[in-house]
Amino acid sequence: MRTILSLLLLMACVSTLHAGTHAENVKDLGDATKQPQAQEALARAGTEAFDDLLEGVKRDPKDANAEQAAKNSQIRLGCARLLGLLADTRASAELLRLLKAEATETPAYPEFVAACAAALGAIWNIKTDAGRGEVVAEIKRIAGYEKVSPVVLAGCLRGLGAMIEGAEIAAPLVKDSKEPLLRSAAIGVVVACRRMASADDLLAIWTAQRAGEATKYTQPLGLQALMGLAMLGDARSVEGLVDVATLNQFSMMQALRDQAIDLLKLPALKAPALQALASIVKADDKPTQWRQAAITLGELGAEGISSLLAVADEKPPEGKEADWFKRRVDDQLTALSSESALKSFAKAYEGIAATEEKKAVREKILDQLLRYRTSLKSEGLGIFLRAANDATLEAPKRAQCINAYCEAKGKDSLAELEGWVKLEDAVLRAQAVQNLGRSYIPIAKALPLLKQALKSPGADFAKVRQNALLGLQRSDDKTLLQDFLDALDPTKEESADVRKEALLAIQSYRRAAKVKEDDIFEAIKGRTSDADAGVRAAAVGAAIGIAQRIGQKTVATEVLEKALADSSKDVRIQAYGQVIMVAEDMKLDKLLDASLKETEVDAKSEAISALARMKDLGPLATQEARLETLVDMAVTVVETQRGRDAIARELLGKLEKEAGAYSVISRKVLAAIDRNYTDNDKKLDRVAALVPVLTQIKEDTVFDRIKKMAEEQNQELRRVCVKYLAERGTKNDIPFLRNLKDRADNVSIYLRADIEDAIRKLEGS
Numbered sequence: 148m149r150t151i152l153s154l155l156l157l158m159a160c161v162s163t164l165h166a167g168t169h170a171e172n173v174k175d176l177g178d179a180t181k182q183p184q185a186q187e188a189l190a191r192a193g194t195e196a197f198d199d200l201l202e203g204v205k206r207d208p209k210d211a212n213a214e215q216a217a218k219n220s221q222i223r224l225g226c227a228r229l230l231g232l233l234a235d236t237r238a239s240a241e242l243l244r245l246l247k248a249e250a251t252e253t254p255a256y257p258e259f260v261a262a263c264a265a266a267l268g269a270i271w272n273i274k275t276d277a278g279r280g281e282v283v284a285e286i287k288r289i290a291g292y293e294k295v296s297p298v299v300l301a302g303c304l305r306g307l308g309a310m311i312e313g314a315e316i317a318a319p320l321v322k323d324s325k326e327p328l329l330r331s332a333a334i335g336v337v338v339a340c341r342r343m344a345s346a347d348d349l350l351a352i353w354t355a356q357r358a359g360e361a362t363k364y365t366q367p368l369g370l371q372a373l374m375g376l377a378m379l380g381d382a383r384s385v386e387g388l389v390d391v392a393t394l395n396q397f398s399m400m401q402a403l404r405d406q407a408i409d410l411l412k413l414p415a416l417k418a419p420a421l422q423a424l425a426s427i428v429k430a431d432d433k434p435t436q437w438r439q440a441a442i443t444l445g446e447l448g449a450e451g452i453s454s455l456l457a458v459a460d461e462k463p464p465e466g467k468e469a470d471w472f473k474r475r476v477d478d479q480l481t482a483l484s485s486e487s488a489l490k491s492f493a494k495a496y497e498g499i500a501a502t503e504e505k506k507a508v509r510e511k512i513l514d515q516l517l518r519y520r521t522s523l524k525s526e527g528l529g530i531f532l533r534a535a536n537d538a539t540l541e542a543p544k545r546a547q548c549i550n551a552y553c554e555a556k557g558k559d560s561l562a563e564l565e566g567w568v569k570l571e572d573a574v575l576r577a578q579a580v581q582n583l584g585r586s587y588i589p590i591a592k593a594l595p596l597l598k599q600a601l602k603s604p605g606a607d608f609a610k611v612r613q614n615a616l617l618g619l620q621r622s623d624d625k626t627l628l629q630d631f632l633d634a635l636d637p638t639k640e641e642s643a644d645v646r647k648e649a650l651l652a653i654q655s656y657r658r659a660a661k662v663k664e665d666d667i668f669e670a671i672k673g674r675t676s677d678a679d680a681g682v683r684a685a686a687v688g689a690a691i692g693i694a695q696r697i698g699q700k701t702v703a704t705e706v707l708e709k710a711l712a713d714s715s716k717d718v719r720i721q722a723y724g725q726v727i728m729v730a731e732d733m734k735l736d737k738l739l740d741a742s743l744k745e746t747e748v749d750a751k752s753e754a755i756s757a758l759a760r761m762k763d764l765g766p767l768a769t770q771e772a773r774l775e776t777l778v779d780m781a782v783t784v785v786e787t788q789r790g791r792d793a794i795a796r797e798l799l800g801k802l803e804k805e806a807g808a809y810s811v812i813s814r815k816v817l818a819a820i821d822r823n824y825t826d827n828d829k830k831l832d833r834v835a836a837l838v839p840v841l842t843q844i845k846e847d848t849v850f851d852r853i854k855k856m857a858e859e860q861n862q863e864l865r866r867v868c869v870k871y872l873a874e875r876g877t878k879n880d881i882p883f884l885r886n887l888k889d890r891a892d893n894v895s896i897y898l899r900a901d902i903e904d905a906i907r908k909l910e911g912s
Contacts, residue, residue, distance in 0.1 A: 151764045153725050153853040158292075165761075166515055166528075169189055169195070169199040169200075170199050170202070172188045172189050172199070173189070173196075173226060174197045174798065175183070176189075176203065176225035176226065176551055177218030177219065177220075177221045177223060177470070178220045179795055182225070183261075186225065189229055194233060196229075197505075198236055201228050201238055203222050204227050204230060204245065205245075206219040206220075208255075208259075214800065223259060224258060224262055226261060226740055227266050228265075230267025231262070231268075231270060235802035236270055236271075236276065236278070237269070237869075238266070238634070239267060239278060240278075245259075246260060246263040246267065246289070249263075250289040252296075254296060257296040257299045258506055260296075260298075260299045261298050261301060262302060264286050265302045265305040265306045266306075267282050268305060268306025268309035269306070271310050273377050276375045283307070283310060284574070287299075287307070290303040290313070290316050292413075294604055296885045297328060297329055298328075299537070301332040302322075302330050304332035304336050305334055308335040308338075311341070313336050313340070314342040314345075316335060317332075317337050317340075317342075318337055318342060318348070319334035319346050321334055321345050321349065322334035327363065327368050331368055334372055335375075338379065339351075339377050349373075349375050349381075350381070352372035353366065353369045353372045353373040353384075356370075357387065363594075364396050365396055365397060368802065370391070371388040373388065374407075374410065374493065377410040377458070378410065378416075380415035380416065381414055382419050383866050384410070384416065385411065385423055386423065388420070389407075389443075390410075391403060391407040391439045392439060392440075393424075393427060393439040394436065395444060398598075403864070404753060412447060413444070418842050420447065421450055423629075424443055424447075424451070424455075425457065427440040428441060428444075428472075429461060432712050437478075438479055438482050441476075441479035441480070441482055441483060442479075442482050442485075445483040445491050445492075446485075446487055446488065449494035449495035449497075449498050452488075452491045452492050453508075454506055455476060456511055459476040459511070460472070460473075464623060465902060471599065480515055481512075483515065484519045486522060489516065492512050493530055496516070496530050498507060500705065501533075506539055509534075509540065510540065510541070510730075513530075513534055513540075516531070516551075517547050517548070520551045520555070528556065530548075531552040532552050532563065535552055535567070545572050546575055549567055549575065550581070551580060552712055552812055558589065559586055561583075561593075562589055564579050564596070568580055573599065573608050573611060576603065576608065577614055579610045580596075580600045580614040581614040583618055584614060584618020584619070585618070590618075594622055597615045597618045598615075598619070598627075599614040601619065604761060609620040612642065612648075613642075613645050613648040616634055616645070616649055616652040619631075620628050620659065621656075622656065622659060623661070624662045625660050625661075625662065627660070627662065628666065628667075631667075632667070632670050634652075635650065635670045635671070636670070641681035643678075647679070647680070650685045651684070651685065651689075664693045665697055667693075668693050670687055670692045671693060672686070672694075673686075673689050675690050675706055675710065680718055682711075683718045684720070684721040685720045685721075687710045687722055688721055688724070689707060691706055691707055691725045692725075694706065694865070700729065700732055703728065707725055708733060708734075708737045710725075710742075711723075711737060720750055720753045723750075723753040723757075724757070726738065726757035726760055726761070727760045730761050732788050736766075737767055738758060739758075739777070741754065742757070742778070743773060744754070745780075748783070748784070748787060750778050751784060755791070756845035758798055759797045764805045766802050766810075767806040768807050774802070774808055774811055776896050777802070778799065778815050779810060779815060781798050782799070782816055782819050782840075785819075785857055786823070786833050786837060789835070792809065799844070800843050800844070801813050803843070803844045809844055812840065813841070813846050817841075817846075820837050820838075825857065831864045832863065833869055835864040835867050836867075839871075840854070841853075842867070842871045842874050842875065846875075853868050854868070854880075857883075858887070860892060860894055865894050866898055869884065869901050870905070873893060873905035873908050876908055876909055877912065878910065878912065881906055881909050884902055884905055885906065887902055888902040888906070
């Protein structure tokens with residue numbers, strides 16, 4: 148009930164709805180079914196409902212009608228509570244009158260008396276006007292009755308606690324009372340009054356609960372005592388608060404954990420809290436608490452982050468690796484991604500001197516801020532800017548900070564970039580140039596700086612030139628064409644990486660600047676003979692594409708055939724990928740010569756893919772040795788290369804139709820199946836990839852083998868075997884399929900629709 152009313156008070160503070168009379172809502176407080184809605188409406192009305200509530204609290208609970216009497220009792224109880232929440236001193240006199248009238252040692256309505264006392268306490272919570280003293284004195288008088296009702300006493304204690312009075316009454320109850328209700332209310336009083344003399348009693352309550360059964364560890368009374376002890380600033384509460392923040396017993400009580408963490412931030416508790424949490428992270432026997440301890444340290448600000456990172460530098464236990472604690476801390480850092488934790492990292496960084504001695508810890512903090520930079524607000528930008536200009540940090544770390552800063556600031560980072568692109572460190576200049584070339588910087592403003600960066604000489608600045616080309620490709624300035632052509636020329640550009648980048652960038656630039664492909668073709672074609680294999684590979688694809696578009700099909704074929712004979716596997720793989728562009732114009736023998744020499748699986752699969760795209764494989768019908776080798780290659784790809792098996796099966800299908808290779812394919816595939824399907828070693832995924840070839844070439848001699856394999860507990864293998872039977876089987880195979888369908892195993896259940904389709908197909912054959 149207290150929770151509901153607290154919520155209603157919050158609503159009352161921000162609303163002045165429902166003008167006019169609220170007598171009907173007051174009346175509904177006496178109806179159990181309508182009470183919640185009535186409370187909400189009255190709370191929303193706030194002070195507008197004051198007069199009706201004041202009338203409601205005067206209701207006579209001794210009505211001749213027993214039913215109405217019960218309703219009146221509930222109405223005035225609800226009104227008393229709501230008046231307390233309104234905290235309007237105009238209600239004080241009436242509530243005090245009712246309290247005096249009904250507070251006896253054996254009151255007829257103890258809950259109402261308790262509500263009046265609590266409401267008066269709430270009304271005079273922070274007020275010191277005349278009349279407060281009388282209220283305090285009356286509540287204390289009632290609380291002092293020799294045989295006071297526990298319900299009434301609890302209400303009195305709540306009222307006194309709200310007014311920060313009555314510690315002398317509450318203290319003995321905290322120590323000795325056996326009534327949880329009274330003890331809880333008394334704790335509220337001594338804590339509100341900051342009665343330090345009760346600290347030992349609060350600790351005793353918590354200690355007794357903590358020493359009990361684990362299932363009772365989370366009971367509210369002990370936790371209230373613990374939180375109260377912490378509010379008094381007693382450092383003895385730290386151990387318990389750390390338990391609440393880190394133990395699994397409290398994992399579902401996030402609000403309680405948040406409260407514990409807030410208390411650990413108190414000046415009197417923070418230092419011992421940091422020490423206790425760091426000790427948990429170091430404790431080998433507390434792995435279930437490591438993560439929450441790290442998270443809690445992150446919530447304790449810069450000092451918490453520093454304490455956590457300091458654990459990484461601790462000397463490892465005897466016999467453990469040197470980085471024993473470092474790895475543990477690194478593992479926990481991934482959990483520190485909340486906004487408050489990241490702010491703590493940022494504040495910690497600001498408090499560390501920019502010295503060589505502190506470089507490692509600063510870089511560790513930067514790593515965390517960079518990892519979650521998208522979650523950072525403005526405080527992160529200043530740190531990234533500071534780190535980017537910090538000469539004591541390693542260049543790669545500074546470069547990361549340049550990137551993070553520019554990504555966050557966008558076009559507003561141009562001023563800083565103008566300085567960074569002139570730095571003498573190649574790593575930093577390369578990063579600055581990369582950001583300068585991005586779309587958030589207008590190309591018109593970036594152009595002069597990018598052109599200057601493109602002139603950065605020497606091997607160390609190759610990455611700078613690469614990034615400059617990437618940025619310049621956005622420009623439509625036709626005068627840049629020669630710069631791109633020079634970047635392709637090995638007599639002018641020594642770096643193969645830059646020449647390779649230029650191959651890609653010049654094509655984007657050409658489109659932006661509307662330069663004709665004829666004007667760049669010869670330069671790109673020339674790179675198909677580059678000394679560097681990577682450049683040659685990139686040039687092959689570009690040159691063939693342009694040659695086709697500008698009508699030089701013969702040249703495209705020549706480039707491809709030359710690439711197929713290249714000593715570099717990477718160049719040949721690039722060439723295989725371009726076969727589809729010139730398949731109608733090139734000779735099969737050229738492709739076969741290259742393909743059949745491949746020894747590595749990735750090159751074989753690319754060659755198989757290229758051959759499957761050839762228009763006519765008929766000439767292979769008279770080349771028995773080549774045909775055998777080619778089928779071997781294709782079967783190997785089917786067998787071992789998931790993702791390429793479909794194209795290899797496509798090639799085998801073409802060979803069977805165009806080159807009459809049925810017998811070769813059948814023999815090779817069956818041999819592969821036998822190789823992968825033995826009693827001691829069943830590679831069912833490989834077999835599943837091979838079976839469709841038998842279906843494809845209409846191999847009708849393997850029904851018994853197919854049925855045996857269909858019984859394996861492998862979904863894909865059973866699927867392809869069912870499909871084989873559907874395509875090649877007869878009505879005689881229907882009983883087998885029905886038995887297969889009726890199996891209780893998960894494979895048949897999943898494939899039931901496939902099996903039923905196969906049966907229907909054979910029934911109609």
